[in-house]
Amino acid sequence: MTVRFAGNELKELILEASQGEKYPLAKLISELERPDSFEFRKVLFQEIESLGFKSDRSxxxxxxxxxxxxxxxxxxxxxxxxxxxxxxxxxxxxxxxxxxxxxxxxxxxxxxxxxxxxxxxxxxxxxxxxxxxxxxxxxxxxxxxxxxxxxxxxxxxxxxxxxxxxxxxxxxxxxxxxxxxxxxxxxxxxxxxxxxxxxxxxxxxxxxxxxxxxxxxxxxxxxxxxxxxxxxxxxxxxxxxxxxxxxxxxxxxxxxxxxSNPHSKREFEIKIQIEKWIKTEYGNFGLEIARQIDLSSKRSFEEIESLAKSEIQKRYK
Ligand SMILES: Nc1nc2c(ncn2[C@@H]2O[C@H](COP(=O)(O)OP(=O)(O)OP(=O)(O)O)[C@@H](O)[C@H]2O)c(=O)[nH]1
Ligand SMILES: [Mg+2]
Missing domain, CATH: 3.40.50.300 (P-loop containing nucleotide triphosphate hydrolases)
Structure with missing residues (x-):
């Protein structure tokens, strides 16, 4: 993916979105809705976390x-x-x-x-x-x-x-x-x-x-x-x-x-979503390989995604 946001633009969009500004938020969402959002996601979530935003109480x-x-x-x-x-x-x-x-x-x-x-x-x-x-x-x-x-x-x-x-x-x-x-x-x-x-x-x-x-x-x-x-x-x-x-x-x-103070299911969530993505992308074959890799939920989705992708592609050859 080419860099879509120059300089501080991404940071500004994040800060504006966090204030409830609809246009910047819609812009970030549109980027996530692209099929090739991987690089963007990596940068986006890193930036959000480095700005100190937290998501675990939502x-x-x-x-x-x-x-x-x-x-x-x-x-x-x-x-x-x-x-x-x-x-x-x-x-x-x-x-x-x-x-x-x-x-x-x-x-x-x-x-x-x-x-x-x-x-x-x-x-x-x-x-x-x-x-x-x-x-x-x-x-x-x-x-x-x-x-x-x-x-x-x-x-x-x-x-x-x-x-x-x-x-x-x-x-x-x-x-x-x-x-x-x-x-x-x-x-x-x-x-x-x-x-x-x-x-x-x-x-x-x-x-x-x-x-x-x-x-x-x-x-x-x-x-x-x-x-x-x-x-x-x-x-x-x-x-x-x-x-x-x-x-x-x-x-x-x-x-x-x-x-409500629901019992969070987040610790399983990444695993479930990763498996769902692998199944769509690589079918049961991919899933089998992925299950052998240590996909510890302590890592971000993108880290696990790229690890799984490289392992699966190695085995395909
Ligand atoms: N009488 C009555 N009609 C209702 C009530 N709630 C919704 N409606 C009507 O039911 C119809 C469908 O409502 P929606 O809110 O679009 O239903 P929905 O479940 O979101 O529909 P989809 O997104 O298409 O699945 C509309 O005509 C509403 O006005 C209610 O409590 N009582
Ligand atoms: Mg509806």
Missing amino acids: VTIGFTGTPGAGKSSLLGEISTQFLSQTSDKKMAVVAIDPSSHISGGSLLGDRTRLSLPVREKRIFFRSQPSQLELGGLNPYTYHVIRLLRFFFDFIFVETVGIGQNEIEVSKLSDLSFLVMVPLGGDQIQFMKSGIMEVPDAFILNKCDEESLARASYHTLSTTLEFLRDISPGGAIPPIFLTSVKTKKGIGELLDFILK
Whole structure:
């Protein structure tokens, strides 16, 4: 990669982005979304760390669910309440959009049903076209999230889907929600079949009506009873009943998120993401080799990436 940023330009972009300036942040993200971002990533993350930014206290929150369950609407309402309930916290939303075309680096996720002041520095939106099948995580999502973690206290990742996608998002989330609507019989069947990784919490959205809400809550919590036998401590995940229409339950949901102190999965995260990248790039053959190398999570993603790459290429010859 040629050097895209001369002199102090990168440092200035980082400092401006850290202040919540949207254009510099969008510019950094666009660089991370290039297929050949390796050199840039190396320089970027080194520079950020040398400037003293830390990312370990940021919380990543996955919002997954069936199309149209109201994920974007919920995140819109959460954003609004976030601004009034907190004074010094910052949040970002990354929406992985299965259907829209490339939004040309738009500053506001265009499908987030939201109109917040563009100048609001405590909130940042980004929509990423999914380059895989329906709702699949974008290959660059992980690096974008890594960057955002240095600047935002909370990062919400919205993806469509249930099953595999839900699992993909939960791999990089500290806290994952499954958003459903009342009487989603298919979804409940799906859960029963045990394929799905259990999210940290459920949201039943569109609970505009009390009776429907109660019935659905009952169905879902009964379905989840089986978890008592298999989960540590016999706990079942919390279920939030929300309505964007009546604003019901959203305050409680936000409260839960703000107070959450999730058990970080970061130590496994790099390994998981490295293996995912190797599998895409080199298939099972690469994976086998990579598993023999000491990919200690103490190193940065880029260091492990380049080590794995050279080992795999050596063995290919
Ligand atoms: N009645 C009612 N409608 C809602 C509620 N939340 C969202 N909607 C509506 O449901 C539709 C889909 O909402 P979105 O927020 O786009 O849903 P989504 O899950 O982000 O959809 P995709 O990103 O396409 O998967 C919109 O027409 C919303 O206005 C709610 O609580 N009650
Ligand atoms: Mg949406």
